[in-house]
Amino acid sequence: MKNKKQLLFRRSEIVCQGSAEPWRGHSDGGSFYRPTWAEINLQNLKQNIKSISGLVKPRAKILAVVKANAYGHMALPCAKAALAAGASALGVSSIEEGITLRRGGIKAPILILGSIFPFVNLSLAVKNNLTPTISSLQGLAELARIGARLGKRLPFHLKVDTGMGRVGLTPSSAISAIEKAAARKEVSLEGIYTHFSSSLDREFTDLQLEKFLAVTNFAKKLKLKFTAHAANSGALLTNKKTHLDMVRPGLAVYGLLPFETEKQKINLSPVLSWKTRVVFMKRVPAKTPISYDRTFVTGRSSLIATLPVGYADGYLRSLSNKAEALINGRRCPVVGRVTMDMIMVDVTKAGGVSIGAEAVLLGAQGSDNISVEEMARWANTINYEIACGISARVPRVIV
Numbered sequence: 001m002k003n004k005k006q007l008l009f010r011r012s013e014i015v016c017q018g019s020a021e022p023w024r025g026h027s028d029g030g031s032f033y034r035p036t037w038a039e040i041n042l043q044n045l046k047q048n049i050k051s052i053s054g055l056v057k058p059r060a061k062i063l064a065v066v067k068a069n070a071y072g073h074m075a076l077p078c079a080k081a082a083l084a085a086g087a088s089a090l091g092v093s094s095i096e097e098g099i100t101l102r103r104g105g106i107k108a109p110i111l112i113l114g115s116i117f118p119f120v121n122l123s124l125a126v127k128n129n130l131t132p133t134i135s136s137l138q139g140l141a142e143l144a145r146i147g148a149r150l151g152k153r154l155p156f157h158l159k160v161d162t163g164m165g166r167v168g169l170t171p172s173s174a175i176s177a178i179e180k181a182a183a184r185k186e187v188s189l190e191g192i193y194t195h196f197s198s199s200l201d202r203e204f205t206d207l208q209l210e211k212f213l214a215v216t217n218f219a220k221k222l223k224l225k226f227t228a229h230a231a232n233s234g235a236l237l238t239n240k241k242t243h244l245d246m247v248r249p250g251l252a253v254y255g256l257l258p259f260e261t262e263k264q265k266i267n268l269s270p271v272l273s274w275k276t277r278v279v280f281m282k283r284v285p286a287k288t289p290i291s292y293d294r295t296f297v298t299g300r301s302s303l304i305a306t307l308p309v310g311y312a313d314g315y316l317r318s319l320s321n322k323a324e325a326l327i328n329g330r331r332c333p334v335v336g337r338v339t340m341d342m343i344m345v346d347v348t349k350a351g352g353v354s355i356g357a358e359a360v361l362l363g364a365q366g367s368d369n370i371s372v373e374e375m376a377r378w379a380n381t382i383n384y385e386i387a388c389g390i391s392a393r394v395p396r397v398i399v
């Protein structure tokens, strides 16, 4: 019994080292015992919205894209913070994501950016006061049928495919959809939008914009009142002409950018940091293999620390033998394969690392910082995928 108590005490001692005590701050009210967590800084998110707003003022409104659990940052608190900071609408990818926000008390307009199918599910969007995107004539007819059944005029945004090749009506079909919508009292065209495929490519973006404006000009000639929107984070920064009535940033809201070349144009701060703690330490001699398949073998006597994070948390396997973690303010290389639940780091040069020490996977420690972009480079992917990929198993803590 005595031993058990001692063990518990020692464990809590380990997790309580450092300034934060995130296991008490888990935002869904629960606690967690494995010391691996992501910190979400909502002040930074609010500041990012203000910076975006400074860039698009005075004309354009902001729709904050909070799909995919706010790019892995936790949709509900991020949505609330974005609205509090001046965003006027939210974008999600599915009815489910929209319902989560409505259940959390969000009253602001929510646009479902994904294409709703089967069409019968459009009635679920309507029921939950979620604005559907219509990207086909078939979808429009179905929405009108639901409107007729409910005796209501149902708002929607029309999606025009100007070069993304994903979902949306071709510009000529969009024009016939607009004519149809204008003639029917069961639907109300609240918005028309498109999505850029390569916002760093000025020429192609301008071409997409031109096709899009031909459609919106047609709708204007019919004296329709609607919100025209196109700009994602990339276009927001690179091409003012794309701002129109509303911008639709996702990545920038979280303090990240699609291209580092645009860094100077806006003051953004990352919202997410990813942290863990050393749970096991060992001193090993030279020639000791580490992790599956022995892809790393120590070249000298080494101090190896084990961190409780792995590919099941979204710490990608492609980071094996490439990534670094910050411990004691020093960069410590990930050695050997990333496993499902754990990674090993070489802390030989970090000086005095002990069990319980905080390790920063993403974010700042001391004077150094590991950015999402840097991790994306190590993993040969993009910052979007790193952020969205941090799995639900990692508790998010609001700081």
Ligand SMILES: Cc1ncc(COP(=O)(O)O)c(C=O)c1O
Pocket (backbone or CB within 6 Å): 065, 113, 195, 231, 232, 233, 234, 248, 249, 250, 251, 252, 258
């Ligand atoms: C339709 C649509 N609009 C806006 C965005 C936001 O893009 P970004 O995160 O590049 O700002 C996305 C994201 O993929 C999207 O699919």
